Amino acid sequence: MKKSIAFFIMVVMVGWVFGAAAPAQSQVTDISWGTSAVGSAGHRALVNLAAMLNREIPEYRIMVLPTPGAIVSVKGYATGEFDGYYGADIAFYELANDIQRFKGFKPNIKRQPVQSFWAYTMEVGIGIHTRDLGNFKQWRDLSRQRMFTGPMPWDVRAALERGMEAIGVNHQYMEVDLSTVGSLVDAGRLKGFIAYTSAEATPAPWIVELSLATDWAILNPSKEEMQMLRDQGIEPVQVSKDVFKKDVKVDSITLLPFFYGFHVGLEVPEEDMYRMLVAIEKNADELVKADAGFRQIQQNMPELQRRGVASSAAFVPIHPGLAKYMRERGVWNDAWDDRVAKP
Structure with a gap:
């Protein structure tokens, strides 16, 4: 009887240990990623990009959220509503200079947008x-x-x-x-x-x-x-x-x-952002088949990142994961070193 009780307790304890470990191993981080309206080029592109990333980077689960326009997604990220956004160089220019669609917005910023992936x-x-x-x-x-x-x-x-x-x-x-x-x-x-x-x-x-x-x-x-x-x-x-x-x-x-991109902030660590970029590069052919808008990624993704960063380095910081990717591909400009975002 005592042996049976002891065996039962051991089984329960082993089950508890493995049961407790399982959620940690299978933990998934949700990313609510804002983009433009249904029917727009941005919405179409992110739907295809998210499907690929969800498969290749299973630790993250991307949910595509359409908004009235990309500018809404940038503001939504800055105020904590979204985890990712659809941002262009012209939006970053307006944000940095507190003009046009961003005039008077700076007091509302809870976290600084950064650039992390230029799509086309x-x-x-x-x-x-x-x-x-x-x-x-x-x-x-x-x-x-x-x-x-x-x-x-x-x-x-x-x-x-x-x-x-x-x-x-x-x-x-x-x-x-x-x-x-x-x-x-x-x-x-x-x-x-x-x-x-x-x-x-x-x-x-x-x-x-x-x-x-x-x-x-x-x-x-x-x-x-x-x-x-x-x-x-x-x-x-x-x-x-x-x-x-x-x-x-x-x-x-x-x-x-x-230039347009799909960006996340420092909530996505450097190594994870780097892995996303590598996955995008690896699956460029698949993306182009789903959406010809990714053609420039297929042709020369590192060069597109260089051009995109050059368009906006003066306006918003650069995600360290993107910086790592660009350094490895030989398209980094040392003049941007002080523009890399820090936690």
Whole structure:
């Protein structure tokens, strides 16, 4: 009887030890990762990225949370609402300088956003109805015209507005639902709208849907306007006319690029962030098959990180995991050493 009791106690104790150890070994850290609205390029990209990371880095469980715009996710991270966010160089510029969409926001910051992964460039331009091709020859012709340059919180809108301001386009902004842009352009109530791509390769889903509702074309800036943009530090890029999967009535599309990334803070340790970056690089082919917007990652991920960091090193700190990755790939600039975030 005593032996049976002793054996029972031993079994219970062993079970308790292994039972207590199991949760520690299988502990998963949830990441609530904010991105842009459903139907946007950012939402599509993070859904595919999260699916891959959840598989490759099982210690983390990423939940994709759409917001009205990327800027909302940056602010949400800074105030503790999200664990990750969708941030662009133009947002970091506004945050650092307390201007535009971030004016007066600094007192609300509970933790400092950092840059940790640059996913692709985005390129912004202007679309018009084909019937207006004879009326509008350059961007400045849209002055005083009703335009939709994107939802108010969106970075693509901020990037396009920055370019338009640089050449003096004084348009009338209209805030409309994404699903109605095509019909409003078709009816003539909007004379221009934002047309943009990810990685010079793929348009946002809502623009693809817009093409079903109206016949539109790209309006390129004139040569004079392109020089005005360069004088303001904005370098246009030429994108294939086939990128929008329709005839946009030009031989080559001129768009304005900026950098976009999916970032986390120091709550994700250096080594874990480094592992995420390595996993992204390793699975670049898979990501591109799911979303052509990851093409630049597939082509040269280290170089894209270098360009992204260069665009924002003066505005927000750099995650040490990203710094480690870049040093190993030979794309780190020692001038950034003092910009690496510290716990």
